[in-house]
Amino acid sequence: MLRDITLGQYYQTESVIHKLDPRVKLIATICFIISLFVVKSWIGYAVAAVFLAVVIRLSHVPFKYMVKGMRAIVFIMLITVVFNLFLTPGEVLVTVWKIKITREGLQQAVTMAVRLSFLIVGSSVMTLTTTPNSLTDAMERLMKPLKVFKVPVHEVAMMMSIALRFIPILLEETDKIMKAQIARGADFESGNLIKKAKAMVPLLVPLFISAFRRANDLAMAMEARCYRGGEHRTKMKPLKYAARDRMAYGVLAAYFAVCIVIRIYL
């Protein structure tokens, strides 16, 4: 049961987007999200849609995976749309039983819906084409300047990759412990909130002990291989920009420029 939760949603396939440096994808996603709030006209959203569609096409990831992320926010979307639709003051278009739908409300609702969906799909493109570890590499490289301010960039990145690495292992361990306790008659389903919370003790205590034990073993293994932190530490596969990354930056800059122009003149 717990094994069915696929973590990170990396979709393995060959594509131009997959081969891009993860820093490019990270920065591009951030820029894209910002652009969604920069443009305010229909033309702007159309441009964003075209950009997104092209990127999706280039990524060779089946479209249905893009919309999987939407499922998580269906509820929020619904609330946002409903509230904007019915509670915005302005020029009334339709009245349903005392509830007014205004033109402004309709505009707001649609805008919000479009922004939210593009945001989700845009981020999905990134997570579908980039492995969690490349993302942490990208973040480590991008945050490097912060080292000047004594921010422990390397340590944070290392913690993130280790955590990512251990999530599936700990999930499996949880499953095993749960089954072992159920075999002893434990009940994780029935009872009120308090009873359920108490029932978690035979699950959480062994899990924490297991996590600490693994952390200890991992630390010893890393030390035994001369790990001393980030100082002078080299990478086996350092991130290097290739021609296609520079082109991607170019395209990104052009897109962003177009968005700004649309905002100013339209």
Add this chain to the structure above:
Amino acid sequence: MSIILDHVNYVYGGDTALAVHALKDINLVIPDGQFIGLIGHTGSGKSTLVQHLNGLIKPTGGSIYFNGEDIHADDYDKKKLRSKVGLVFQYPEHQLFEIDVFSDVCFGPRNLGLSRQETELRAYAALKQVGLEDEYFYQSPFDLSGGQKRRVAIAGVLAMKPDILVLDEPTAGLDPKGRDEILDQIAKLKEETGITVILVSHSMEDVAKYVERIIVMNQGAVMYDDVPREVFKHYRELEEVGLAAPQVTYIMQALHKNGMPVQTDVTTIAEAKDEILRVLDGQMRVTEQMQDLGAM
């Protein structure tokens, strides 16, 4: 107190591209009081199979009957089933969590709703059954040695007083002395109480020494189901699927091939010793007779 598996099938990850057909048409009868060994290579379906026996996993096809009742029927009490079919997982010491050893062993019977007195009586008896000394009863389970922790975990299941005890690789990670201790304890328990024991193991020696019936799993299906003597006769086929016969069997085969007329279906060291002595004794007698004849 028997378990019947009828055309049991299990598929992991049902309709995804990664579906694994872990159990293929398993038909088994586990009668009362048998000592069974379940062997198979890694991934052969042993652990999946044993988790079906106490209802932790529901088969995707087929049925399982405990004492004639379908355990996946709507109104069947699985909690009660688990008190009758005790399952000890691999590395069971990872499930210990209480403040002290005694409380941890009480967890099982308490979940069954027994009175405090009955719970404590059972916990005490179970700890004695696994041979743990009194002085450890009120220590934290995390302060014990690996072998002791394991015994506490097994006691935790024994305190439920199951009719059938299933142990998944109880000797994993233990040194030879620890292994012998645990297995001897289990054999003793079986003799004293007559419970059914199913031992899942990788070690042919362990299995051959104690069990009266061996079930060999291969790629999710039952390959052999017979007494140890018969199963280990197929040692070549066993080797092909990543298993082996006990070392002793190989020795006897080698002796036989080199001209010593020993029986080759021996599976334990004790049997081997007796058989070798028997043959040597016979040869000695023949030699003496010949000497006598020669002297005449």
